[in-house]
Amino acid sequence: MKTAHEIRPGNVIMLNGSPWVVQKTETTRSGRNAAIVKMKLKNVLLDSTTETTFKGDDKMEDIILERLDCTYSYFADPMYVFMDAEYNQYDVESGNLGDAAAYITDGMEEICQVTFYEGKAISVELPTTIVREVTYTEPSARGDTSGKVMKPATVAGGATLSVADFIKTGEMIEIDPRTGEFKKRA
Amino acid sequence: MSTEIANQHWDIFCEVVDNYGDIGVTWRLAKQLVKEYQIDINLWVDDLNSFSHILPGLKPDQATQTFDRVTIHQWNVPLDINFVPGAVLIEAFACELPEQVKSQLIAQQQSPDDTPPLWLNLEYLSAEDWVEGCHGLPSMQASGIKKYFYFPGFTPKTGGLICENELLEQRTAWQSDPANKLALFSQLGLSGIDVQDKVISVFSYETLALPALCQQWQESTQKIHALLPKGRSLNSLTHLLPCSVEALTPGQQIVINNLTLHILPMTDQPSFDRLLWSCDFNIVRGEDSFLRAQWAAKPFIWHIYPQEDDYHLVKLEAFISLYCDNLAPEIAKYWTELNLAFNQEQQSAVNLHWQNLDSVNLPLLQHAQKWPIFALNDADLATRLVQFVKNS
Known part of the structure:
Protein backbone atom coordinates (compact mmCIF):
# COMPACT_ATOMS: atom_id res chain seq x y z
CA MET A 1 0.00 0.00 0.00
CA LYS A 2 1.14 3.54 -0.71
CA THR A 3 -0.28 6.85 0.40
CA ALA A 4 -1.73 9.18 -2.21
CA HIS A 5 1.21 11.47 -1.52
CA GLU A 6 3.64 8.73 -2.62
CA ILE A 7 1.88 7.86 -5.87
CA ARG A 8 3.62 9.09 -9.03
CA PRO A 9 2.59 9.38 -12.69
CA GLY A 10 3.07 6.03 -14.35
CA ASN A 11 2.04 4.04 -11.25
CA VAL A 12 -0.95 1.73 -11.57
CA ILE A 13 -3.35 1.72 -8.64
CA MET A 14 -6.31 -0.48 -7.79
CA LEU A 15 -9.50 1.42 -6.97
CA ASN A 16 -13.02 0.14 -6.77
CA GLY A 17 -11.94 -3.19 -8.27
CA SER A 18 -10.29 -1.69 -11.37
CA PRO A 19 -6.68 -0.90 -12.28
CA TRP A 20 -6.02 2.77 -13.05
CA VAL A 21 -2.94 4.28 -14.65
CA VAL A 22 -1.94 7.47 -12.90
CA GLN A 23 -1.42 10.02 -15.65
CA LYS A 24 -0.88 13.12 -13.58
CA THR A 25 -0.59 14.07 -9.92
CA GLU A 26 -0.80 17.51 -8.40
CA THR A 27 -0.13 17.98 -4.69
CA THR A 28 -1.35 21.07 -2.89
CA ARG A 29 -1.52 22.06 0.73
CA SER A 30 -4.73 22.54 2.58
CA GLY A 31 -5.01 24.07 6.04
CA ARG A 32 -2.80 22.85 8.90
CA ASN A 33 -0.19 21.36 6.54
CA ALA A 34 -2.48 18.61 5.24
CA ALA A 35 -1.70 17.54 1.68
CA ILE A 36 -4.36 17.17 -1.00
CA VAL A 37 -3.51 15.14 -4.09
CA LYS A 38 -5.42 15.62 -7.31
CA MET A 39 -4.93 12.83 -9.83
CA LYS A 40 -5.83 12.25 -13.43
CA LEU A 41 -6.48 8.52 -13.82
CA LYS A 42 -7.14 6.25 -16.76
CA ASN A 43 -9.12 3.08 -16.27
CA VAL A 44 -7.04 0.34 -17.89
CA LEU A 45 -10.09 -1.85 -18.56
CA LEU A 46 -12.56 0.75 -19.79
CA ASP A 47 -10.11 3.20 -21.39
CA SER A 48 -11.95 6.07 -19.63
CA THR A 49 -10.30 8.90 -17.73
CA THR A 50 -11.35 10.70 -14.56
CA GLU A 51 -10.10 13.35 -12.21
CA THR A 52 -10.18 12.58 -8.52
CA THR A 53 -8.92 14.02 -5.24
CA PHE A 54 -7.41 12.33 -2.21
CA LYS A 55 -6.16 13.27 1.19
CA GLY A 56 -2.37 12.96 1.12
CA ASP A 57 -2.44 10.11 3.64
CA ASP A 58 -5.23 8.11 1.95
CA LYS A 59 -3.90 4.61 1.37
CA MET A 60 -4.23 2.83 -1.95
CA GLU A 61 -2.99 -0.36 -3.54
CA ASP A 62 -0.12 0.25 -5.93
CA ILE A 63 -0.26 -2.85 -8.12
CA ILE A 64 2.93 -4.33 -9.45
CA LEU A 65 2.55 -5.29 -13.06
CA GLU A 66 5.07 -6.63 -15.51
CA ARG A 67 7.72 -4.05 -16.31
CA LEU A 68 10.50 -3.90 -18.87
CA ASP A 69 13.51 -1.63 -19.16
CA CYS A 70 13.24 0.19 -22.48
CA THR A 71 14.60 3.20 -24.29
CA TYR A 72 12.58 5.77 -26.19
CA SER A 73 12.65 5.18 -29.91
CA TYR A 74 10.34 7.59 -31.76
CA PHE A 75 6.95 9.29 -31.76
CA ALA A 76 4.22 8.16 -34.15
CA ASP A 77 1.30 10.39 -33.23
CA PRO A 78 -0.45 9.58 -30.88
CA MET A 79 1.90 6.78 -29.79
CA TYR A 80 5.30 6.93 -28.19
CA VAL A 81 7.34 3.92 -29.26
CA PHE A 82 9.79 2.32 -26.83
CA MET A 83 12.20 -0.53 -27.47
CA ASP A 84 13.64 -3.18 -25.17
CA ALA A 85 17.12 -4.71 -25.23
CA GLU A 86 15.97 -7.31 -27.73
CA TYR A 87 14.67 -4.66 -30.12
CA ASN A 88 11.00 -5.41 -29.45
CA GLN A 89 8.90 -2.28 -29.87
CA TYR A 90 6.06 -1.21 -27.60
CA ASP A 91 3.53 1.54 -28.32
CA VAL A 92 2.31 3.68 -25.42
CA GLU A 93 -0.50 6.21 -25.89
CA SER A 94 0.67 9.76 -25.33
CA GLY A 95 -2.10 10.37 -22.78
CA ASN A 96 -0.74 7.54 -20.64
CA LEU A 97 2.59 9.30 -20.26
CA GLY A 98 0.95 12.23 -18.49
CA ASP A 99 3.44 14.94 -17.59
CA ALA A 100 6.35 12.63 -18.45
CA ALA A 101 5.67 13.29 -22.14
CA ALA A 102 7.09 16.77 -21.71
CA TYR A 103 10.49 15.27 -20.84
CA ILE A 104 10.69 12.93 -23.83
CA THR A 105 13.28 14.05 -26.35
CA ASP A 106 14.63 12.51 -29.55
CA GLY A 107 17.80 10.60 -28.88
CA MET A 108 17.30 10.40 -25.13
CA GLU A 109 19.30 7.53 -23.68
CA GLU A 110 17.79 7.17 -20.21
CA ILE A 111 16.37 3.76 -19.37
CA CYS A 112 12.60 3.99 -18.87
CA GLN A 113 10.31 1.38 -17.37
CA VAL A 114 7.37 0.37 -19.52
CA THR A 115 4.48 -1.21 -17.58
CA PHE A 116 2.26 -3.88 -19.11
CA TYR A 117 -1.25 -5.01 -18.30
CA GLU A 118 -2.41 -8.22 -20.01
CA GLY A 119 0.32 -7.85 -22.58
CA LYS A 120 -0.45 -4.23 -23.45
CA ALA A 121 1.98 -1.40 -22.69
CA ILE A 122 -0.02 1.00 -20.54
CA SER A 123 2.42 3.43 -18.94
CA VAL A 124 5.99 4.59 -18.76
CA GLU A 125 8.06 5.76 -15.82
CA LEU A 126 11.16 7.83 -16.41
CA PRO A 127 14.21 7.54 -14.12
CA THR A 128 14.02 9.59 -10.94
CA THR A 129 16.74 11.88 -12.26
CA ILE A 130 17.12 13.05 -15.83
CA VAL A 131 19.34 15.71 -17.39
CA ARG A 132 17.84 18.23 -19.81
CA GLU A 133 18.99 21.39 -21.53
CA VAL A 134 17.28 24.62 -20.56
CA THR A 135 15.91 25.95 -23.84
CA TYR A 136 14.64 29.21 -22.38
CA THR A 137 14.69 31.12 -19.14
CA GLU A 138 14.78 34.82 -18.35
CA PRO A 139 18.15 36.21 -17.29
CA SER A 140 18.73 36.35 -13.53
CA ALA A 141 16.77 39.25 -12.09
CA ARG A 142 18.39 39.53 -8.70
CA GLY A 143 21.83 38.02 -9.09
CA ASP A 144 20.96 35.46 -6.42
CA THR A 145 23.41 32.58 -6.13
CA SER A 146 21.93 30.81 -3.10
CA GLY A 147 19.52 28.72 -5.14
CA LYS A 148 16.58 29.84 -3.03
CA VAL A 149 15.16 32.32 -5.53
CA MET A 150 13.37 30.49 -8.32
CA LYS A 151 12.18 31.45 -11.80
CA PRO A 152 10.36 29.59 -14.60
CA ALA A 153 12.27 27.76 -17.31
CA THR A 154 11.49 25.58 -20.31
CA VAL A 155 13.59 22.49 -20.99
CA ALA A 156 14.13 20.27 -24.02
CA GLY A 157 10.95 18.25 -24.52
CA GLY A 158 8.77 21.21 -23.63
CA ALA A 159 8.34 20.88 -19.85
CA THR A 160 8.27 24.07 -17.82
CA LEU A 161 9.46 24.10 -14.23
CA SER A 162 10.94 26.35 -11.59
CA VAL A 163 14.72 26.54 -11.57
CA ALA A 164 17.23 28.41 -9.45
CA ASP A 165 17.64 32.04 -10.45
CA PHE A 166 21.28 31.55 -11.47
CA ILE A 167 20.46 29.02 -14.23
CA LYS A 168 20.94 30.31 -17.79
CA THR A 169 19.51 29.28 -21.15
CA GLY A 170 21.60 26.51 -22.69
CA GLU A 171 22.71 25.00 -19.39
CA MET A 172 22.09 21.35 -18.51
CA ILE A 173 20.12 20.69 -15.32
CA GLU A 174 19.07 17.67 -13.28
CA ILE A 175 15.31 17.20 -12.83
CA ASP A 176 13.06 14.74 -10.99
CA PRO A 177 10.50 14.10 -13.75
CA ARG A 178 8.01 12.58 -11.28
CA THR A 179 7.53 15.92 -9.56
CA GLY A 180 9.03 18.36 -12.08
CA GLU A 181 11.43 19.44 -9.37
CA PHE A 182 14.73 21.12 -10.30
CA LYS A 183 17.58 19.38 -8.47
CA LYS A 184 20.80 21.11 -9.52
CA ARG A 185 22.96 22.27 -12.38
CA ALA A 186 24.31 19.15 -14.19
CA MET B 1 -37.33 25.51 0.00
CA LEU B 161 -18.33 31.32 2.04
CA ILE B 162 -20.42 30.83 5.16
CA CYS B 163 -22.69 33.85 5.52
CA GLU B 164 -26.19 33.73 6.96
CA ASN B 165 -29.05 35.20 4.93
CA GLU B 166 -29.78 38.24 7.04
CA LEU B 167 -26.30 38.83 8.45
CA LEU B 168 -25.23 41.77 6.32
CA GLU B 169 -28.55 43.58 6.85
CA GLN B 170 -28.27 43.04 10.60
CA ARG B 171 -24.74 44.39 10.56
CA THR B 172 -25.72 47.50 8.60
CA ALA B 173 -28.56 48.20 11.02
CA TRP B 174 -26.25 47.69 13.99
CA GLN B 175 -23.56 50.01 12.65
CA SER B 176 -26.05 52.76 11.82
CA ASP B 177 -26.40 53.67 15.50
CA PRO B 178 -23.25 54.22 17.62
CA ALA B 179 -25.33 53.61 20.75
CA ASN B 180 -25.34 49.89 19.83
CA LYS B 181 -21.60 49.50 20.19
CA LEU B 182 -21.44 51.43 23.44
CA ALA B 183 -24.24 49.26 24.82
CA LEU B 184 -22.37 46.12 23.76
CA PHE B 185 -19.13 47.27 25.37
CA SER B 186 -21.01 47.97 28.55
CA GLN B 187 -22.74 44.57 28.40
CA LEU B 188 -19.31 42.92 28.01
CA GLY B 189 -18.09 44.74 31.12
CA LEU B 190 -15.78 47.08 29.18
CA SER B 191 -15.81 50.54 30.71
CA GLY B 192 -14.29 53.91 29.83
CA ILE B 193 -14.78 53.69 26.07
CA ASP B 194 -16.05 56.91 24.45
CA VAL B 195 -17.67 57.00 21.06
CA GLN B 196 -14.73 58.88 19.45
CA ASP B 197 -12.06 56.50 20.82
CA LYS B 198 -10.43 53.97 18.52
CA VAL B 199 -11.39 50.40 19.42
CA ILE B 200 -9.39 47.43 18.12
CA SER B 201 -10.27 43.79 18.70
CA VAL B 202 -7.31 41.43 18.91
CA PHE B 203 -7.78 37.69 18.32
CA SER B 204 -4.42 36.51 17.00
CA TYR B 205 -1.90 33.77 17.63
CA GLU B 206 1.28 34.59 19.53
CA THR B 207 3.38 37.12 17.62
CA LEU B 208 6.13 39.68 18.17
CA ALA B 209 4.13 42.09 16.01
CA LEU B 210 1.64 42.69 18.84
CA PRO B 211 4.01 44.23 21.40
CA ALA B 212 5.34 46.47 18.64
CA LEU B 213 1.85 47.69 17.81
CA CYS B 214 1.01 48.16 21.48
CA GLN B 215 4.10 50.32 21.88
CA GLN B 216 2.86 52.53 19.06
CA TRP B 217 -0.69 52.62 20.35
CA GLN B 218 0.55 53.78 23.77
CA GLU B 219 2.05 56.84 22.11
CA SER B 220 -0.98 57.61 19.97
CA THR B 221 -2.61 61.04 20.23
CA GLN B 222 -5.99 59.34 20.18
CA LYS B 223 -7.22 57.07 22.95
CA ILE B 224 -6.98 53.45 21.82
CA HIS B 225 -8.75 50.49 23.39
CA ALA B 226 -7.47 47.02 22.54
CA LEU B 227 -9.98 44.27 23.38
CA LEU B 228 -8.39 40.85 23.95
CA PRO B 229 -9.88 37.57 25.16
CA LYS B 230 -7.76 35.47 27.49
CA GLY B 231 -5.61 33.32 25.27
CA ARG B 232 -2.90 33.35 22.68
CA SER B 233 -2.71 37.08 21.88
CA LEU B 234 -2.09 37.90 25.53
CA ASN B 235 0.77 35.39 25.62
CA SER B 236 2.67 37.91 23.49
CA LEU B 237 1.97 40.80 25.87
CA THR B 238 2.94 39.33 29.22
CA HIS B 239 5.47 42.15 29.77
CA LEU B 240 2.57 44.62 29.89
CA LEU B 241 0.42 42.60 32.29
CA PRO B 242 0.28 43.02 36.07
CA CYS B 243 -0.23 39.28 36.55
CA SER B 244 -0.16 36.00 34.62
CA VAL B 245 -2.57 35.55 31.71
CA GLU B 246 -4.41 32.88 33.73
CA ALA B 247 -4.99 35.31 36.59
CA LEU B 248 -6.57 38.00 34.40
CA THR B 249 -10.31 38.49 34.77
CA PRO B 250 -12.84 39.59 32.14
CA GLY B 251 -13.42 43.33 32.29
CA GLN B 252 -9.97 43.97 33.76
CA GLN B 253 -8.19 46.99 32.30
CA ILE B 254 -4.48 47.69 31.92
CA VAL B 255 -3.86 51.37 31.13
CA ILE B 256 -0.56 52.34 29.53
CA ASN B 257 -0.57 56.00 28.51
CA ASN B 258 -3.17 56.35 25.74
CA LEU B 259 -3.63 52.60 25.34
CA THR B 260 -6.07 50.61 27.43
CA LEU B 261 -6.01 46.83 27.21
CA HIS B 262 -9.41 45.34 28.06
CA ILE B 263 -9.79 41.66 28.92
CA LEU B 264 -12.80 40.31 27.06
CA PRO B 265 -15.11 37.63 28.38
CA MET B 266 -15.69 34.66 26.07
CA THR B 267 -18.82 35.26 24.04
CA ASP B 268 -21.12 33.25 21.86
CA GLN B 269 -20.95 33.63 18.08
CA PRO B 270 -23.67 36.31 17.68
CA SER B 271 -21.96 38.47 20.33
CA PHE B 272 -18.58 37.95 18.69
CA ASP B 273 -20.04 39.14 15.38
CA ARG B 274 -21.44 42.25 17.05
CA LEU B 275 -18.07 42.87 18.68
CA LEU B 276 -16.35 42.82 15.28
CA TRP B 277 -19.07 45.11 13.87
CA SER B 278 -18.45 47.54 16.76
CA CYS B 279 -14.67 47.88 16.53
CA ASP B 280 -12.80 50.23 14.23
CA PHE B 281 -10.21 47.62 13.37
CA ASN B 282 -10.07 43.86 13.89
CA ILE B 283 -7.06 41.58 14.17
CA VAL B 284 -8.32 38.07 13.49
CA ARG B 285 -6.88 34.63 12.91
CA GLY B 286 -7.49 31.23 11.34
CA GLU B 287 -10.64 30.77 9.31
CA ASP B 288 -13.81 31.54 11.25
CA SER B 289 -12.94 34.95 12.72
CA PHE B 290 -11.13 35.81 9.46
CA LEU B 291 -14.37 35.44 7.55
CA ARG B 292 -16.48 37.16 10.18
CA ALA B 293 -14.10 40.15 10.10
CA GLN B 294 -14.79 40.44 6.39
CA TRP B 295 -18.55 40.46 6.99
CA ALA B 296 -17.97 43.12 9.68
CA ALA B 297 -16.95 45.51 6.88
CA LYS B 298 -14.13 47.00 8.89
CA PRO B 299 -10.38 47.07 8.14
CA PHE B 300 -8.56 44.04 9.49
CA ILE B 301 -5.30 42.14 9.77
CA TRP B 302 -5.46 38.41 9.08
CA HIS B 303 -3.07 36.40 11.25
CA ILE B 304 -3.08 33.21 9.23
CA TYR B 305 -2.45 29.78 10.77
CA PRO B 306 1.30 29.18 10.39
CA GLN B 307 2.34 26.29 8.15
CA GLU B 308 5.58 24.45 7.42
CA ASP B 309 8.01 26.14 5.01
CA ASP B 310 6.07 29.40 5.42
CA TYR B 311 3.43 28.01 3.07
CA HIS B 312 0.85 30.12 4.90
CA LEU B 313 2.38 33.15 3.21
CA VAL B 314 1.38 31.69 -0.17
CA LYS B 315 -2.19 31.42 1.10
CA LEU B 316 -2.07 34.90 2.59
CA GLU B 317 -0.80 36.40 -0.67
CA ALA B 318 -3.53 34.60 -2.63
CA PHE B 319 -6.16 36.26 -0.45
CA ILE B 320 -4.40 39.62 -0.56
CA SER B 321 -4.42 39.47 -4.34
CA LEU B 322 -8.20 38.97 -4.38
CA TYR B 323 -8.94 41.49 -1.65
CA CYS B 324 -6.84 44.21 -3.28
CA ASP B 325 -8.15 43.66 -6.79
CA ASN B 326 -10.38 46.74 -6.73
CA LEU B 327 -8.42 48.72 -4.18
CA ALA B 328 -6.46 51.87 -5.06
CA PRO B 329 -2.78 50.88 -5.55
CA GLU B 330 -1.46 52.98 -2.66
CA ILE B 331 -3.98 51.62 -0.17
CA ALA B 332 -3.50 48.07 -1.47
CA LYS B 333 0.24 48.46 -0.93
CA TYR B 334 -0.15 49.68 2.66
CA TRP B 335 -2.69 46.99 3.56
CA THR B 336 -0.60 44.25 1.95
CA GLU B 337 2.58 45.36 3.66
CA LEU B 338 0.88 45.56 7.04
CA ASN B 339 -0.54 42.02 6.75
CA LEU B 340 2.77 40.58 5.53
CA ALA B 341 4.76 42.34 8.24
CA PHE B 342 2.35 41.20 10.96
CA ASN B 343 2.50 37.59 9.77
CA GLN B 344 6.29 37.68 9.55
CA GLU B 345 6.63 39.31 12.98
CA GLN B 346 8.58 42.25 11.58
CA GLN B 347 8.26 44.72 14.43
CA SER B 348 9.54 47.95 12.90
CA ALA B 349 7.84 47.25 9.56
CA VAL B 350 4.50 46.54 11.20
CA ASN B 351 4.66 49.90 12.97
CA LEU B 352 5.57 51.77 9.80
CA HIS B 353 2.80 50.13 7.77
CA TRP B 354 0.24 50.68 10.54
CA GLN B 355 0.97 54.40 10.37
CA ASN B 356 0.71 54.37 6.56
CA LEU B 357 -2.58 52.52 6.66
CA ASP B 358 -3.93 54.83 9.32
CA SER B 359 -3.51 57.71 6.89
CA VAL B 360 -5.89 56.10 4.36
CA ASN B 361 -8.44 54.79 6.81
CA LEU B 362 -11.54 56.18 5.12
CA PRO B 363 -11.06 54.70 1.62
CA LEU B 364 -10.01 51.39 3.21
CA LEU B 365 -13.22 51.41 5.23
CA GLN B 366 -15.23 52.07 2.07
CA HIS B 367 -13.53 49.11 0.40
CA ALA B 368 -14.24 46.90 3.40
CA GLN B 369 -17.92 47.83 3.11
CA LYS B 370 -18.11 46.82 -0.56
CA TRP B 371 -16.03 43.64 -0.22
CA PRO B 372 -18.65 41.23 1.22
CA ILE B 373 -20.92 41.52 -1.82
CA PHE B 374 -17.99 40.90 -4.14
CA ALA B 375 -16.70 37.97 -2.07
CA LEU B 376 -20.05 36.23 -1.83
Missing part, protein backbone atom coordinates in the same frame (compact mmCIF):
# COMPACT_ATOMS: atom_id res chain seq x y z
CA SER B 2 -37.47 22.23 -1.84
CA THR B 3 -39.10 19.37 0.03
CA GLU B 4 -36.32 17.16 -1.36
CA ILE B 5 -33.92 18.76 1.10
CA ALA B 6 -36.15 20.04 3.90
CA ASN B 7 -36.56 17.53 6.73
CA GLN B 8 -33.62 15.47 5.57
CA HIS B 9 -31.18 14.44 8.24
CA TRP B 10 -27.50 15.27 7.77
CA ASP B 11 -24.53 14.43 10.00
CA ILE B 12 -21.51 16.68 10.48
CA PHE B 13 -18.40 15.33 12.22
CA CYS B 14 -15.98 17.83 13.71
CA GLU B 15 -12.67 17.17 15.41
CA VAL B 16 -11.62 20.18 17.48
CA VAL B 17 -8.00 21.01 16.72
CA ASP B 18 -7.57 24.67 17.53
CA ASN B 19 -10.15 25.42 20.22
CA TYR B 20 -12.58 27.66 18.31
CA GLY B 21 -11.75 27.52 14.59
CA ASP B 22 -13.03 24.16 13.34
CA ILE B 23 -15.96 24.06 15.73
CA GLY B 24 -16.72 27.72 14.97
CA VAL B 25 -17.14 26.98 11.28
CA THR B 26 -19.13 23.77 11.69
CA TRP B 27 -21.40 25.22 14.37
CA ARG B 28 -22.29 28.18 12.16
CA LEU B 29 -22.93 25.90 9.19
CA ALA B 30 -25.10 23.55 11.25
CA LYS B 31 -27.23 26.42 12.59
CA GLN B 32 -27.66 27.92 9.13
CA LEU B 33 -28.68 24.62 7.51
CA VAL B 34 -31.32 24.11 10.20
CA LYS B 35 -32.64 27.66 10.15
CA GLU B 36 -32.60 28.41 6.45
CA TYR B 37 -33.09 24.97 4.92
CA GLN B 38 -35.03 23.08 7.63
CA ILE B 39 -32.50 20.24 7.53
CA ASP B 40 -32.18 18.16 10.71
CA ILE B 41 -28.53 18.35 11.70
CA ASN B 42 -26.61 16.02 13.99
CA LEU B 43 -23.32 17.68 14.91
CA TRP B 44 -20.77 15.21 16.30
CA VAL B 45 -17.98 16.93 18.24
CA ASP B 46 -15.02 15.29 19.97
CA ASP B 47 -14.34 18.15 22.42
CA LEU B 48 -17.44 19.61 24.00
CA ASN B 49 -15.34 21.49 26.52
CA SER B 50 -13.79 23.71 23.84
CA PHE B 51 -17.17 23.98 22.14
CA SER B 52 -18.72 25.28 25.37
CA HIS B 53 -16.52 28.40 25.18
CA ILE B 54 -18.45 29.61 22.15
CA LEU B 55 -21.74 28.02 23.22
CA PRO B 56 -21.94 28.87 26.92
CA GLY B 57 -25.07 26.79 27.64
CA LEU B 58 -23.47 23.57 26.41
CA LYS B 59 -22.82 20.95 29.07
CA PRO B 60 -19.52 19.16 28.27
CA ASP B 61 -20.52 16.08 30.27
CA GLN B 62 -23.82 15.54 28.47
CA ALA B 63 -23.70 13.11 25.54
CA THR B 64 -26.59 14.55 23.54
CA GLN B 65 -28.19 18.00 23.73
CA THR B 66 -29.98 20.41 21.43
CA PHE B 67 -29.24 24.07 20.77
CA ASP B 68 -30.74 26.23 18.02
CA ARG B 69 -32.50 23.05 16.83
CA VAL B 70 -29.12 21.38 16.13
CA THR B 71 -28.62 18.03 17.88
CA ILE B 72 -25.14 17.96 19.34
CA HIS B 73 -23.56 14.57 20.07
CA GLN B 74 -20.37 13.82 21.98
CA TRP B 75 -18.10 11.99 19.54
CA ASN B 76 -16.30 9.40 21.63
CA VAL B 77 -13.90 6.77 20.36
CA PRO B 78 -15.32 4.20 19.98
CA LEU B 79 -18.60 5.88 19.17
CA ASP B 80 -21.00 5.12 22.01
CA ILE B 81 -24.08 6.72 20.48
CA ASN B 82 -25.94 4.82 17.79
CA PHE B 83 -25.16 6.33 14.39
CA VAL B 84 -28.10 6.31 12.00
CA PRO B 85 -27.02 7.41 8.52
CA GLY B 86 -28.92 10.27 6.96
CA ALA B 87 -28.93 11.79 3.47
CA VAL B 88 -25.59 13.59 3.79
CA LEU B 89 -22.46 12.93 5.83
CA ILE B 90 -19.92 15.73 6.22
CA GLU B 91 -16.45 15.18 7.65
CA ALA B 92 -15.20 18.64 8.50
CA PHE B 93 -11.63 19.54 7.65
CA ALA B 94 -10.63 16.02 6.62
CA CYS B 95 -11.27 14.53 10.06
CA GLU B 96 -11.19 10.73 10.12
CA LEU B 97 -14.68 9.26 10.51
CA PRO B 98 -15.23 6.66 13.26
CA GLU B 99 -14.77 3.04 12.17
CA GLN B 100 -18.38 2.25 13.06
CA VAL B 101 -19.60 4.93 10.69
CA LYS B 102 -17.38 3.75 7.84
CA SER B 103 -18.51 0.15 8.41
CA GLN B 104 -22.13 1.23 8.13
CA LEU B 105 -21.44 3.07 4.89
CA ILE B 106 -19.83 -0.06 3.42
CA ALA B 107 -22.77 -2.19 4.54
CA GLN B 108 -25.18 0.23 2.89
CA GLN B 109 -23.07 0.25 -0.28
CA GLN B 110 -23.16 -3.54 -0.44
CA SER B 111 -26.89 -3.81 0.23
CA PRO B 112 -29.12 -3.84 -2.86
CA ASP B 113 -31.88 -2.11 -0.88
CA ASP B 114 -29.86 0.70 0.62
CA THR B 115 -27.80 3.70 -0.45
CA PRO B 116 -25.11 5.32 1.64
CA PRO B 117 -25.36 9.03 2.37
CA LEU B 118 -23.65 11.56 0.14
CA TRP B 119 -20.23 11.75 1.75
CA LEU B 120 -18.47 15.11 1.72
CA ASN B 121 -15.14 16.32 3.05
CA LEU B 122 -15.59 20.00 3.90
CA GLU B 123 -12.13 21.48 3.42
CA TYR B 124 -10.35 24.56 4.72
CA LEU B 125 -10.91 27.93 3.12
CA SER B 126 -8.24 29.08 0.72
CA ALA B 127 -8.09 31.80 -1.93
CA GLU B 128 -5.52 29.91 -4.01
CA ASP B 129 -6.21 29.23 -7.69
CA TRP B 130 -6.01 25.44 -7.41
CA VAL B 131 -9.16 25.34 -5.25
CA GLU B 132 -11.38 25.83 -8.32
CA GLY B 133 -9.84 22.73 -9.94
CA CYS B 134 -10.37 20.52 -6.91
CA HIS B 135 -13.77 21.69 -5.64
CA GLY B 136 -16.48 19.09 -6.10
CA LEU B 137 -14.18 16.34 -7.36
CA PRO B 138 -14.90 12.79 -6.24
CA SER B 139 -12.45 10.83 -4.18
CA MET B 140 -12.66 7.13 -4.93
CA GLN B 141 -12.38 5.09 -1.77
CA ALA B 142 -11.13 1.51 -1.67
CA SER B 143 -14.61 0.51 -0.48
CA GLY B 144 -16.10 1.74 -3.75
CA ILE B 145 -17.93 4.59 -2.04
CA LYS B 146 -17.34 8.00 -3.52
CA LYS B 147 -16.50 10.87 -1.25
CA TYR B 148 -16.55 14.42 -2.60
CA PHE B 149 -14.18 17.23 -1.69
CA TYR B 150 -16.05 20.43 -0.98
CA PHE B 151 -13.85 23.52 -0.97
CA PRO B 152 -15.07 26.86 0.38
CA GLY B 153 -13.79 29.75 -1.68
CA PHE B 154 -14.14 33.24 -3.02
CA THR B 155 -15.02 32.55 -6.66
CA PRO B 156 -18.12 31.19 -8.42
CA LYS B 157 -16.37 27.88 -9.19
CA THR B 158 -15.77 27.12 -5.50
CA GLY B 159 -18.05 26.14 -2.63
CA GLY B 160 -18.60 29.70 -1.40
CA ASN B 377 -20.61 36.13 -5.61
CA ASP B 378 -24.40 35.94 -5.16
CA ALA B 379 -24.41 32.69 -3.19
CA ASP B 380 -23.10 31.72 0.23
CA LEU B 381 -21.67 28.33 1.17
CA ALA B 382 -24.87 26.79 2.56
CA THR B 383 -26.81 27.72 -0.58
CA ARG B 384 -24.14 26.24 -2.83
CA LEU B 385 -23.80 23.18 -0.62
CA VAL B 386 -27.52 22.44 -0.79
CA GLN B 387 -27.42 22.88 -4.57
CA PHE B 388 -24.40 20.56 -4.76
CA VAL B 389 -26.30 17.91 -2.82
CA LYS B 390 -29.35 18.29 -5.08
CA ASN B 391 -27.19 17.91 -8.19
CA SER B 392 -25.23 14.91 -6.91
